[in-house]
Amino acid sequence: MxxxxxxxxxxxxxxxxxxxxxxxxxALQALxxxxxxxxxxxxxxxxxxxxxxxxxxxxADKVELLTYSVRKFExxxxxxxxxxxAEAGTAADLERGFAETMATTLRxxxxxxxxxxxxxxxxxxxxxxxxxxxxxxERRQAMVWRVVERYAELAGATVDLAPSAAYAAxxxxxxxxxxxxxxxxxxxADELADAVPRxxxxxxx
Amino acid sequence: MxxxxxxxxxxxxxxxxxxxxxxxxxALQALxxxxxxxxxxxxxxxxxxxxxxxxxxxxADKVELLTYSVRKFExxxxxxxxxxxAEAGTAADLERGFAETMATTLRxxxxxxxxxxxxxxxxxxxxxxxxxxxxxxERRQAMVWRVVERYAELAGATVDLAPSAAYAAxxxxxxxxxxxxxxxxxxxADELADAVPRxxxxxxx
Amino acid sequence: MxxxxxxxxxxxxxxxxxxxxxxxxxALQALxxxxxxxxxxxxxxxxxxxxxxxxxxxxADKVELLTYSVRKFExxxxxxxxxxxAEAGTAADLERGFAETMATTLRxxxxxxxxxxxxxxxxxxxxxxxxxxxxxxERRQAMVWRVVERYAELAGATVDLAPSAAYAAxxxxxxxxxxxxxxxxxxxADELADAVPRxxxxxxx
Amino acid sequence: MxxxxxxxxxxxxxxxxxxxxxxxxxALQALxxxxxxxxxxxxxxxxxxxxxxxxxxxxADKVELLTYSVRKFExxxxxxxxxxxAEAGTAADLERGFAETMATTLRxxxxxxxxxxxxxxxxxxxxxxxxxxxxxxERRQAMVWRVVERYAELAGATVDLAPSAAYAAxxxxxxxxxxxxxxxxxxxADELADAVPRxxxxxxx
DNA sequence: CATGAATGAGCCTTCATTCAT
DNA sequence: CATGAATGAAGGCTCATTCAT
Numbered sequence: 001m002x003x004x005x006x007x008x009x010x011x012x013x014x015x016x017x018x019x020x021x022x023x024x025x026x027a028l029q030a031l032x033x034x035x036x037x038x039x040x041x042x043x044x045x046x047x048x049x050x051x052x053x054x055x056x057x058x059x060a061d062k063v064e065l066l067t068y069s070v071r072k073f074e075x076x077x078x079x080x081x082x083x084x085x086a087e088a089g090t091a092a093d094l095e096r097g098f099a100e101t102m103a104t105t106l107r108x109x110x111x112x113x114x115x116x117x118x119x120x121x122x123x124x125x126x127x128x129x130x131x132x133x134x135x136x137x138e139r140r141q142a143m144v145w146r147v148v149e150r151y152a153e154l155a156g157a158t159v160d161l162a163p164s165a166a167y168a169a170x171x172x173x174x175x176x177x178x179x180x181x182x183x184x185x186x187x188x189a190d191e192l193a194d195a196v197p198r199x200x201x202x203x204x205x
Numbered sequence: 206m207x208x209x210x211x212x213x214x215x216x217x218x219x220x221x222x223x224x225x226x227x228x229x230x231x232a233l234q235a236l237x238x239x240x241x242x243x244x245x246x247x248x249x250x251x252x253x254x255x256x257x258x259x260x261x262x263x264x265a266d267k268v269e270l271l272t273y274s275v276r277k278f279e280x281x282x283x284x285x286x287x288x289x290x291a292e293a294g295t296a297a298d299l300e301r302g303f304a305e306t307m308a309t310t311l312r313x314x315x316x317x318x319x320x321x322x323x324x325x326x327x328x329x330x331x332x333x334x335x336x337x338x339x340x341x342x343e344r345r346q347a348m349v350w351r352v353v354e355r356y357a358e359l360a361g362a363t364v365d366l367a368p369s370a371a372y373a374a375x376x377x378x379x380x381x382x383x384x385x386x387x388x389x390x391x392x393x394a395d396e397l398a399d400a401v402p403r404x405x406x407x408x409x410x
Numbered sequence: 411m412x413x414x415x416x417x418x419x420x421x422x423x424x425x426x427x428x429x430x431x432x433x434x435x436x437a438l439q440a441l442x443x444x445x446x447x448x449x450x451x452x453x454x455x456x457x458x459x460x461x462x463x464x465x466x467x468x469x470a471d472k473v474e475l476l477t478y479s480v481r482k483f484e485x486x487x488x489x490x491x492x493x494x495x496a497e498a499g500t501a502a503d504l505e506r507g508f509a510e511t512m513a514t515t516l517r518x519x520x521x522x523x524x525x526x527x528x529x530x531x532x533x534x535x536x537x538x539x540x541x542x543x544x545x546x547x548e549r550r551q552a553m554v555w556r557v558v559e560r561y562a563e564l565a566g567a568t569v570d571l572a573p574s575a576a577y578a579a580x581x582x583x584x585x586x587x588x589x590x591x592x593x594x595x596x597x598x599a600d601e602l603a604d605a606v607p608r609x610x611x612x613x614x615x
Numbered sequence: 616m617x618x619x620x621x622x623x624x625x626x627x628x629x630x631x632x633x634x635x636x637x638x639x640x641x642a643l644q645a646l647x648x649x650x651x652x653x654x655x656x657x658x659x660x661x662x663x664x665x666x667x668x669x670x671x672x673x674x675a676d677k678v679e680l681l682t683y684s685v686r687k688f689e690x691x692x693x694x695x696x697x698x699x700x701a702e703a704g705t706a707a708d709l710e711r712g713f714a715e716t717m718a719t720t721l722r723x724x725x726x727x728x729x730x731x732x733x734x735x736x737x738x739x740x741x742x743x744x745x746x747x748x749x750x751x752x753e754r755r756q757a758m759v760w761r762v763v764e765r766y767a768e769l770a771g772a773t774v775d776l777a778p779s780a781a782y783a784a785x786x787x788x789x790x791x792x793x794x795x796x797x798x799x800x801x802x803x804a805d806e807l808a809d810a811v812p813r814x815x816x817x818x819x820x
Numbered sequence: 821c822a823t824g825a826a827t828g829a830g831c832c833t834t835c836a837t838t839c840a841t
Numbered sequence: 842c843a844t845g846a847a848t849g850a851a852g853g854c855t856c857a858t859t860c861a862t
Contacts, residue, residue: 035329041856050822051822052823054821056858122242125319164381168374168380172377172380173370173373176373195373202408220846246833247831258833259848261833262845262847266833444740445736447652451836451837460843463846467843472835524736528739534732534793534797540798547794570817581787582782582787583783586782586783605780613814667827668829
């Protein structure tokens with residue numbers, strides 16, 4: 001292949017990948033709004049700039065599109081607290097930062113996290129995107145664990161706790177708060193911000 | 206109405222209720238197996254001994270059937286640890302009993318709990334059974350709280366923790382274990398049984 | 411058969427006939443309210459004191475029930491103006507009486523006549539009750555004709571008009587008025603009362 | 616949008632409209648044959664060259680399809696006698712033309728008019744296409760009135776009659792004739808052709 | 821490439837009808 | 842006799858998927 005042709009081909013590949021990205025983005029919008037059970041390809045297409053026919057050009061079928069979307073979802077999910085970890089100078093800073101970021105996330109991205117829990121649950125029924133979901137969950141766990149470890153370090157404490165348990169606890173907390181918030185309780189985020197430091201203090205000492 | 210007729214009518218009512226129960230049971234089976242998004246009335250009927258027409262004889266529509274089923278589900282869900290609480294003589298007993306019951310539940314009723322998390326999540330999208338779901342969740346929380354309080358009592362410790370936070374932590378733990386178990390990890394239940402006492406000890410002292 | 415048995419049997423027959431009558435009555439109620447296309451056997455049963463199962467005991471199927479009901483309908487329809495004819499002393503009396511009775515009928519029995527037109531139309535699609543409908547229509551025609559003839563007699567005029575044409579004209583008038591009334595026009599009955607004498611005067615002189 | 620795209624888009628719109636037209640045509644066929652109560656979307660689809668899914672591609676729901684069809688129906692209905700009016704040189708011409716056109720209509724388009732009366736009647740039960748039906752009826756009335764007025768003009772007579780009354784009379788006449796024709800009476804159209812001039816002469820002088 | 825027309829399986833629901841009790 | 846439980850065909854509608862243009 002000549003260099004020129006290669007360049008063209010690469011550009012084509014890029015465009016293909018870009019379109020997939022774009023469509024996955026629309027899929028996530030639709031999914032966040034409607035949930036897995038109620039999201040149709042037509043709905044997704046309508047949120048994009050394309051007709052619904054094109055979805056089957058870039059993705060073999062609905063499952064592939066959703067799987068791809070879930071994978072894309074990951075990027076957003078798993079680095080959220082890293083800045084807080086990097087910037088916190090004291091245990092109290094980190095505590096506050098962690099709690100505040102969680103609360104803010106709850107306030108701003110409730111529907112996206114609703115989707116996350118929905119997809120994680122669907123993965124229990126459908127093999128197809130189970131691997132991706134588990135991968136994301138592991139990264140989330142690692143992310144939480146970075147907070148916990150750093151907190152212990154700053155507080156001069158030891159952690160007698162598995163990363164998975166720590167993640168489970170905070171994830172459970174967040175999920176409950178989400179439930180309340182989406183049920184209309186205005187104070188859910190504040191309550192979450194209160195609960196997080198308490199649990200953190202209990203788990204690490 | 207004569208006494209005889211009354212008796213007949215009452216029997217009829219009972220039978221009606223009984224059949225609803227029966228059909229709700231089939232619905233739960235189908236739901237546990239397939240999840241909310243993939244469960245159709247025809248599928249439910251096929252799990253029962255009846256034709257799908259019957260479902261509309263006993264329930265006004267799909268929502269009513271599902272709501273009824275969810276409510277029925279509750280009965281199973283919210284008293285599971287009460288015996289353990291009643292029978293535990295020491296903190297160590299309770300710790301062990303709580304952990305073991307959770308692990309056993311995970312081993313035996315994984316699909317039923319998968320359903321629970323599915324329905325709880327659907328309630329974030331659909332108003333229809335949100336109230337029931339929230340109600341069940343509150344009862345589950347109360348159930349967990351009875352364990353925690355009793356544990357503190359037996360251990361001579363104090364609990365500096367909101368019931369909601371305690372529930373969130375254990376629910377998160379269980380959910381993670383469920384994820385792993387349904388992903389095929391054989392040791393998930395054992396790991397859960399290990400993690401529960403640790404967390405309990407950390408949260409209560 | 412002994413006399414006693416005969417009496418019992420006759421009583422049984424009477425009861426059978428009576429039940430049919432009763433059920434047909436309920437059918438007419440339902441039909442008048444909902445129209446042919448939207449009336450189900452369940453609806454009819456609910457308007458009666460019986461369960462819907464009984465309908466198939468007294469009638470072979472839906473068509474037979476409706477046919478019977480249509481036939482019953484006739485009795486109500488075809489003698490409405492005879493009193494007016496009998497009592498009118500002058501042409502003006504009759505004119506007024508005829509117009510007033512039509513208007514009153516429109517005011518009080520709109521839904522029943524809506525049903526009549528509905529059934530008459532259905533008979534154009536379904537052979538089954540066509541004969542009965544045609545029979546009723548003939549009697550209605552005869553009834554109108556009695557008015558027209560008597561009017562001519564009282565007015566000392568001659569009628570150069572077929573009975574069918576006379577009936578057609580007044581029936582068309584009534585139907586238009588019904589249309590307007592059921593569309594919400596309050597004055598429909600009054601307008602009908604105005605129009606009838608005019609047409610009568612034009613047709614007979 | 617470029618000119619080319621615009622042209623394509625316009626063509627697409629045209630094609631869309633054309634297909635709607637086509638499907639409405641099939642709907643009218645089915646309706647004329649079976650009547651409102653017995654016409655299903657699947658039946659309509661079978662009369663067309665398409666699957667039933669297509670109907671929902673071109674129309675939001677059944678009501679929209681039927682409403683559209685009814686409206687289309689109108690075009691055929693409301694100008695039928697205008698040529699006769701335009702071309703008649705004498706009252707006798709018009710009389711004959713009017714009567715003959717009615718009779719011919721009865722002979723050729725009986726089922727279509729059966730449908731008209733069916734739909735008009737259904738509109739008394741269902742709000743959905745009531746407005747369209749009333750609109751068509753008004754136009755039919757106007758059409759008849761054009762005949763009557765022109766006749767009076769040609770005959771040098773005056774009309775002491777409301778347009779609605781004139782329409783009611785002729786519509787009633789036609790409906791009766793339709794009843795007879797569809798009941799199998801061969802002479803119905805001839806009788807109608809006889810009756811029309813008589814009534815016309817009576818109503819206008 | 822992209823469109824959107826077309827298909828047909830499948831969903832929830834209604835309903836006439838049958839039949840055991 | 843009467844009930845009402847049960848059936849299954851049919852209806853309106855949604856939607857993933859295919860494919861001609």
